[in-house]
Amino acid sequence: MEEPQKPAGDASLSRPRVLLVDDSLTLQVTLKDALVAAGFAVVVCKSGEEARRALRHGPYAVIILDVTLPDASGITLAQEIRGFAPTARVPVILLSANAGILQRINGVASGADDYIGKACGTSYVVKRARELSLVPVEEPRHNKAVPYRILLVDDSPTFVDALASRMRLAGHDIVVATSGATALDYLSVQDVDVIVLDLVMPEISGIEMCRRIKGTPAWSDIPIVVISGREDGAAALAGGSLAGVDDFIRKSQGLPAILSRLDMLLRRRPPARKAGAKRLGEGERRSLAPESRPVASEPLVSRGRKSEPPQSAVRRHMEPPGGASPPGGGVVSPLFEQVANVCGLSIFIARSSLKRAIGRAGFDEATLSGDDLVRALPEIRWALSVFLPPPEIEARMASILGLAKQAASEAALSKG
Numbered sequence: 001m002e003e004p005q006k007p008a009g010d011a012s013l014s015r016p017r018v019l020l021v022d023d024s025l026t027l028q029v030t031l032k033d034a035l036v037a038a039g040f041a042v043v044v045c046k047s048g049e050e051a052r053r054a055l056r057h058g059p060y061a062v063i064i065l066d067v068t069l070p071d072a073s074g075i076t077l078a079q080e081i082r083g084f085a086p087t088a089r090v091p092v093i094l095l096s097a098n099a100g101i102l103q104r105i106n107g108v109a110s111g112a113d114d115y116i117g118k119a120c121g122t123s124y125v126v127k128r129a130r131e132l133s134l135v136p137v138e139e140p141r142h143n144k145a146v147p148y149r150i151l152l153v154d155d156s157p158t159f160v161d162a163l164a165s166r167m168r169l170a171g172h173d174i175v176v177a178t179s180g181a182t183a184l185d186y187l188s189v190q191d192v193d194v195i196v197l198d199l200v201m202p203e204i205s206g207i208e209m210c211r212r213i214k215g216t217p218a219w220s221d222i223p224i225v226v227i228s229g230r231e232d233g234a235a236a237l238a239g240g241s242l243a244g245v246d247d248f249i250r251k252s253q254g255l256p257a258i259l260s261r262l263d264m265l266l267r268r269r270p271p272a273r274k275a276g277a278k279r280l281g282e283g284e285r286r287s288l289a290p291e292s293r294p295v296a297s298e299p300l301v302s303r304g305r306k307s308e309p310p311q312s313a314v315r316r317h318m319e320p321p322g323g324a325s326p327p328g329g330g331v332v333s334p335l336f337e338q339v340a341n342v343c344g345l346s347i348f349i350a351r352s353s354l355k356r357a358i359g360r361a362g363f364d365e366a367t368l369s370g371d372d373l374v375r376a377l378p379e380i381r382w383a384l385s386v387f388l389p390p391p392e393i394e395a396r397m398a399s400i401l402g403l404a405k406q407a408a409s410e411a412a413l414s415k416g
Contacts, residue, residue: 015041016061016133021051021077022095023070027118031064034122038130048072055081060090061133064125067096067107075110082111091132095125101177101186108189109352115190120173123147147171148266153183153197153209154227159251163196166259180204184212184386187219189352194266199228214244216386218356225265227251227258333368335407342399343380344388357383370408377401 018035022028023046032042040061045051048069063081065074074094081087091113096103099117107115114128124147150167154160155178164174175192177183181203183195195213199206206226213219224244229251249261336358340350355365361376368376380400384393 015039017041017043017059018129018133019043019045019051019054019058019060019063021045021048021064021069021074022066023047024066027066027095031122031125034126035129038126040129040133046070048074048077051077052080055087058087058090062091062093062129063087064093064095064129065112067094067098067103075107075112078107078112079110093125093128093132099175101175101182104175105186105189105349109349116173117168117175119168120147121168121171123171124149124173145170145263146266147173148193149173149175149191151175151177151183151186151192151195151197153177153180153195153201153206155179155198155201162255163258166255167262170263178202180206180209183209185349187213188349188356188383188386191219192222194223194225194262196225196227196262199226210245212386216382218360218382220244223265225249225262332365335370335373335403336365336368338403339373339380339400342396342403343384344392344396345384349387353383353386354380370404370406370411373400373404373407377404 016039018040020028020032020035020042022031022044028044028046032044035042043054043057043060045054046069048071051065051072065077067074069077074096078092078094081090081092092111094107094112094115095118096107096115097118099115099119104115113132116125116128127147147170150172152160152164152167152174154176157178160176160178164176167174175186177186179202180197183197184204186192197206197209201209204212206228210224210226213222213224223246225247226245227249247261247265249258251258253261336354340347340354343350343354345353357379358365358368358372358376361372361379363372363376377397377400381393381397384396388396
């Protein structure tokens with residue numbers, strides 16, 4: 001592990017520090033150089049054990065973890081970091097060569113702030129480190145094209161692979177979804193800069209996808225580009241069926257023309273949102289007190305052996321001399337967990353969607369009360385409308401309202 005050097009007068013001491021954990025020497029060198037050029041100081045580790053020791057020498061502005069380490073899972077390490085109070089508020093970025101959409105959902109739902117595919121190169125990683133750290137660093141002095149995160153929704157493997165490969169070469173982080181339902185699952189845990197989708201897809205059509213995205217306040221400002229092999233897409237756009245779509249491109253125009261149109265769109269209308277930011281603002285999430293962070297759950301990735309609970313591994317290395325332990329991580333409200341269990345979504349998606357809905361309403365999932373829940377109901381309804389049909393939404397909302405009334409009644413009785 002590279003220990004941070006602290007010579008007198010070293011300008012790097014005033015820079016925001018990044019902990020980079022990856023066992024690839026090539027990535028260590030290239031990503032460290034890019035981060036240093038962007039104004040960060042970088043501490044490099046090549047294993048989970050080294051990372052746990054380095055965490056004792058914080059603070060860090062950002063932690064970047066490879067998902068697959070020689071002695072640990074990056075996801076498990078992220079859970080440890082998130083579940084221990086001294087590191088609970090530090091942004092965590094997961095990196096992986098295996099960046100399928102389900103892996104990304106799993107990684108972000110486990111507590112990481114972002115999950116980036118290594119295929120996009122270093123520029124997008126540096127961009128996200130800058131955004132997540134919320135610390136001003138030196139902007140690069142060149143005119144390279146800005147990399148974006150693009151959600152590509154299409155069930156044609158040949159077309160998707162060709163388009164995604166070319167766009168990754170330009171430095172963009174490409175997330176591929178082969179169905180509208182999977183794309184909506186991803187959007188519930190991570191924002192994107194641009195959505196490119198086909199009109200004809202299984203489960204949810206492109207027209208319905210546009211309606212749901214533009215009808216959800218948290219997503220309504222994401223630019224949408226429709227790419228289709230059908231010739232009636234332009235008519236649908238002109239007729240209003242694709243209201244809010246920024247551009248329509250026929251697949252028959254060929255890959256070079258499609259790439260050119262996408263590049264023009266990104267240059268002409270750069271996304272207004274913070275690129276790739278989770279909808280509950282990072283600054284807002286990190287402003288929570290350490291004790292309001294959720295306790296780390298069990299590891300999501302098993303390495304074929306029994307391991308200690310996620311929090312204890314970090315705590316073992318970070319306890320101050322003499323064995324005095326810093327305050328431990330806190331828990332989410334029991335009421336929050338009850339709502340997550342009755343809302344009709346998978347538990348990872350339920351927790352992520354509810355956290356953002358409750359955050360948009362101005363409340364904290366760690367201290368959620370019955371009265372808070374009642375006031376957050378409109379935002380929760382919006383969150384559920386992305387995934388559930390109207391009749392089921394009403395049934396789920398009735399159950400949630402029942403939980404809110406019961407919690408409020410119990411709170412009133414305890415005060416009386």
